[in-house]
Amino acid sequence: MAEQATDRLVRMLGILTYVERHGDTPFTELAEHFGVTVDQVRADIDALWLASEPGDSWYPIDFSADAFDADVAALVRNDGVSQVRLSPREAVALVGALSTMGAAGALPEAGTQVLAKLREALAEPVIVLGDDAVDGRVRDALVDAIARYRQAEVAYVDALDRRTSRTVDPHRLVLIDGHAYLECYCRRAEDYRVLRLDRIEDVTVLDGAVEHPPTDSAGFTLTPAFTATVRIARAGRWALEDMPGVRIEDAEDDVIATFDVADDAWVAGRLLTVAPHLRSVSPRRLVDALHRQATAVLDVQR
Amino acid sequence: MAVPKPQRLLNLIVGLSSTRHRLTREQIRDTIEGYEPLPRGASEEEIRKAEQSFERMFERDKKELRELGVPIETVEDPVHGDEIGYRIRPAEAAMPPLDLTAAELAVLSIATDYWRGAVLDGAAQQAVMKLASSAEHGPRVELPFAALPAVSSDAFGTLVEAVGERQSVRFEYSSSSSGVGTRTIDPWTVVLRAGVAYVIGYDRDREAPRTFRVQRIGGRVTRIGDPGAYEIPAEIPLGALDGSGDVKTARVALRPESGHGLRRRGTPAGVDGGWDLYDVEYAHPEDLVAEVLGLAGARASSPRVTSRPR
Numbered sequence: 001m002a003e004q005a006t007d008r009l010v011r012m013l014g015i016l017t018y019v020e021r022h023g024d025t026p027f028t029e030l031a032e033h034f035g036v037t038v039d040q041v042r043a044d045i046d047a048l049w050l051a052s053e054p055g056d057s058w059y060p061i062d063f064s065a066d067a068f069d070a071d072v073a074a075l076v077r078n079d080g081v082s083q084v085r086l087s088p089r090e091a092v093a094l095v096g097a098l099s100t101m102g103a104a105g106a107l108p109e110a111g112t113q114v115l116a117k118l119r120e121a122l123a124e125p126v127i128v129l130g131d132d133a134v135d136g137r138v139r140d141a142l143v144d145a146i147a148r149y150r151q152a153e154v155a156y157v158d159a160l161d162r163r164t165s166r167t168v169d170p171h172r173l174v175l176i177d178g179h180a181y182l183e184c185y186c187r188r189a190e191d192y193r194v195l196r197l198d199r200i201e202d203v204t205v206l207d208g209a210v211e212h213p214p215t216d217s218a219g220f221t222l223t224p225a226f227t228a229t230v231r232i233a234r235a236g237r238w239a240l241e242d243m244p245g246v247r248i249e250d251a252e253d254d255v256i257a258t259f260d261v262a263d264d265a266w267v268a269g270r271l272l273t274v275a276p277h278l279r280s281v282s283p284r285r286l287v288d289a290l291h292r293q294a295t296a297v298l299d300v301q302r
Numbered sequence: 303m304a305v306p307k308p309q310r311l312l313n314l315i316v317g318l319s320s321t322r323h324r325l326t327r328e329q330i331r332d333t334i335e336g337y338e339p340l341p342r343g344a345s346e347e348e349i350r351k352a353e354q355s356f357e358r359m360f361e362r363d364k365k366e367l368r369e370l371g372v373p374i375e376t377v378e379d380p381v382h383g384d385e386i387g388y389r390i391r392p393a394e395a396a397m398p399p400l401d402l403t404a405a406e407l408a409v410l411s412i413a414t415d416y417w418r419g420a421v422l423d424g425a426a427q428q429a430v431m432k433l434a435s436s437a438e439h440g441p442r443v444e445l446p447f448a449a450l451p452a453v454s455s456d457a458f459g460t461l462v463e464a465v466g467e468r469q470s471v472r473f474e475y476s477s478s479s480s481g482v483g484t485r486t487i488d489p490w491t492v493v494l495r496a497g498v499a500y501v502i503g504y505d506r507d508r509e510a511p512r513t514f515r516v517q518r519i520g521g522r523v524t525r526i527g528d529p530g531a532y533e534i535p536a537e538i539p540l541g542a543l544d545g546s547g548d549v550k551t552a553r554v555a556l557r558p559e560s561g562h563g564l565r566r567r568g569t570p571a572g573v574d575g576g577w578d579l580y581d582v583e584y585a586h587p588e589d590l591v592a593e594v595l596g597l598a599g600a601r602a603s604s605p606r607v608t609s610r611p612r
Contacts, residue, residue, distance in 0.1 A: 005307035014435035033439045054317045054333035083397040083435045087371030088466025090429035097416035110405035121398040129495040146446040157562040175449040178497025234478045269596030
């Protein structure tokens with residue numbers, strides 16, 4: 001597909017602003033910086049050169065012709081043309097993503113710096129809530145291990161409250177659904193895993209080098225066991241809105257939620273919190289899990 | 303030879319930025335390189351066609367530049383009757399000066415992944431291209447961080463634009479208290495919390511500020527009325543989203559070797575028979591209850607909440 005006119009315009013203005021700030025710049029550097037060919041840079045500069053005020057009265061941008069022939073952009077004149085500020089969508093996209101990474105605890109140091117610069121330059125385009133619940137020592141130790149290609153031993157509590165110690169090959173810190181995860185190869189599971197950072201209690205960087213390379217297919221490795229359908233009064237809807245792959249439809253005074261279940265005990269616990277609002281639950285397997293969970297709760301409260 | 307479109311858009315920016323007062327549509331058509339002036343000695347039919355084609359082209363250009371963030375102002379001039387003119391204030395259109403390092407630019411590129419395939423995908427990439435002009439050139443920086451795409455809807459993008467333009471919106475909303483209904487609001491801001499999007503605004507029918515979860519909006523968000531129709535308050539009430547305001551403490555009893563997450567957050571408060579007691583702070587009772595109930599079936603050793611959260 002041909003390049004969008006506005007994409008090219010933004011790059012042209014980018015080249016102009018870049019050369020204005022950095023002085024004479026070889027086309028090769030511009031090509032690398034803006035991710036295009038040298039021929040494209042030449043065409044973009046040509047186009048900037050031709051920019052004219054109404055009636056061809058004045059050409060506000062001028063480059064040195066000699067430098068141009070030597071494949072160097074040397075600005076002779078720029079009469080007030082510059083890169084365009086961020087649109088509201090663009091500002092929300094960047095500030096929203098960076099702040100969400102920050103709130104989750106998956107933002108590198110350079111991200112904190114650039115976020116501060118953007119926030120200063122833009123009026124607050126989006127409010128991002130949430131506290132970084134990740135232990136700073138855990139994150140620093142993991143970043144250190146990843147940077148030096150070292151294995152790490154992590155003390156981890158999974159979603160079912162099981163505490164384990166695992167030796168992992170750490171690869172990346174990843175933001176998934178608003179939470180920070182460690183992508184790694186787990187030697188205990190002999191497979192790739194994502195571990196939630198705020199459930200890692202402790203990290204020890206080991207001497208052994210990483211042996212398993214990162215995989216492209218990382219992400220959630222939990223495979224859904226079955227699909228559940230739950231009908232619930234509207235007041236209980238909130239408890240189901242975060243379920244993986246959930247679809248929610250309105251049905252009179254109720255809603256019908258369909259979602260994937262990887263672990264029926266965990267889902268049953270969630271359903272119990274809104275038990276008075278439940279109208280129907282299927283399949284049978286989830287009903288049984290709900291029953292077991294409810295009995296366990298009643299036993300201890302007795 | 304026809305002027306390529308990026309060139310025409312650049313000339314339009316230059317023209318509207320350099321005008322002292324404003325340019326009317328006619329002036330734009332006749333003087334800006336890239337638009338076709340009316341042919342001399344043309345028939346009425348030809349003139350009508352040329353006018354229509356200019357109108358279509360200019361409307362599209364204006365819309366695209368505005369979407370790009372170029373503030374094209376509409377200027378009415380009583381002296382010239384109802385003919386509308388346009389201008390750009392260069393200081394308002396320009397990117398503020400920012401000095402970014404190569405590492406900072408690399409983080410921005412990771413941030414765009416958060417929107418990949420989602421509603422703000424194009425906007426995020428466009429933003430990074432704009433900011434690349436403010437960044438130093440250096441070797442590519444590899445950071446061991448990533449962001450997987452968020453779930454988002456077109457409704458979110460429309461709400462972001464409406465906030466930027468201060469334009470009212472109308473949508474179908476499924477509320478937990480009052481069911482499905484049409485809402486008309488003046489949106490004040492969008493909010494993200496742990497990847498979930500909300501919009502806060504003034505609900506025109508309920509005559510009060512309200513918070514809406516974007517996921518509960520059914521179908522399209524329609525912008526209604528004129529841009530700049532209302533003021534956004536300096537202090538926006540966060541309502542139920544603000545978890546920091548009202549923190550309470552509950553005491554939970556945990557079997558040994560269970561409830562690790564609660565133990566880490568809580569303060570030890572002694573023992574009671576076979577139970578370890580912990581005081582845990584919470585903002586939303588339902589979240590704590592969910593956490594405790596979720597532990598029940600995981601192991602035989604279940605926790606109990608000894609003081610009821612309210």
